[in-house]
Amino acid sequence: MIETRGLSKRFGAVTAVSELTFTVAPGTVTAFLGPNGAGKTTTMRMILGLLTPSAGSATINGRRYADLRRPSSEVGAVLDDSGFHPSHTAHAHLRVYACMGGHSRSRVAEVMEVTGVAAFAGRPTRTLSTGMRQRLHLATALLGDPRVLVLDEPGNGLDPEGIAWLRGFLRGLAGEGRTVLVSSHVLSEVEQLAGHVVMIREGRLVTAGAVTGLISAERPTLEHVYLGLTGGAA
Template sequence: MTGELLSIEVSNLTKRFDTVTAVQDLSFTIRPGAVTGFLGPNGAGKTTTMRMILGLVNPTSGSARIGGRRYRDLPRPSGTVGAVFDASAFHPGHTARNHLRTYAAMGGYPDSRVEEVLHLLDLGRVAHRRTRTFSTGMRQRLNLATALLGDPRVLLLDEPGNGLDPEGIAWLRDFLRELAREGRTVLISSHVLSEVQQIVDDVVVIRDGRKVVAGRLTELVGETASLEQLFLRLTSSRAAADRPPTDRLTTGRAAADRMEGAR
């Protein structure tokens, strides 16, 4: 497949909920043709940021654009961006096929596309089953099938590996990397760092709604260090205490070196 190369640009994004600042002055760019891991502790602001990219949450200030446009200004949003957030967003009485047909009709896609994504996600053998009988892993596949109905160039996936067994994780790894090789822009959040390290090309790490570091995985972790070690070094309570409030860690290996030196 060929198509337009679309980046995600987040610029000085801030979101406040009453007295709580969930995201603060956040900026990064997600490049096409790569899988990017969006990482941070619980409550770091990852899901809020992804929802702002999709226009589901209005930012207090700043902007998020996909290929230079806000999500709401895209001519056919579901044909540009596919998203997975909730593994339980199904009518329990619908079969997998009927669920996909409903969303295909909403997006203006033919039933033939339903059959294509069922095959692509290896769901053909269970397409007749009602979604209430699905395991969490099967729901994740159906969610991904739904996101791919419009053959989008950009994918935002929140914890896509939840509920998958080792075989499913291996399948997801190969599947996402193939999507990136096709020139798509893939952004995933996850807490399973050992798996993320085997999937992603780039990482963006945030803590308390702020960017800590962003860059190529190989440059950030080096040849021997693990992503988990880097993550803990950058996001631990001690690291946060040592970091000056106005500090803006830069992209690349120098960021990790600076944080290590602060210890």
């Protein structure tokens, strides 16, 4: 599982994340929600060891990311739409990352098939649409068959068919007992996808719990809950 305890990050005089404590358990998709600038990406980057916390801790199965023996075999991540060599094909990109992580070539073929990358494996990454790039990012994250996934807006650029596929795919991964943390702004999709929610505002925890426990007669949808708790119009 993923755990944060009193997690904080300051950039000079600006506090981006303040004393965040929450747990992301295996076996369900957990949505990480908050307005732009709330601190979601900063938190994810601290979980993945890309930023050093100013205070507190972030662990994966009880260890810091930096202490994992084979990180890509334990954690898969999608944080932004970058990291592709423009002249590499999608297939070549995956082979490079498989070599770096010590993963087999057969695993490259497997992730291309399950993510749909096989359909455009021979195309240079510079020619790929946003949705194709998202699928390639996800395939890269899955190379090590990790038990934990940290995904920042993985549905960006996907068409309705792709979004429906992603929903079923992530649910299937969670159903295998994996830990899946996903940030998104598409609340109607989150309501269909996620079993749990962690919601922050201005770097602080607003609420965390099962989606079904947050929805009520007064706030009948996740959008009502979100707007009510983050200061929008309820």
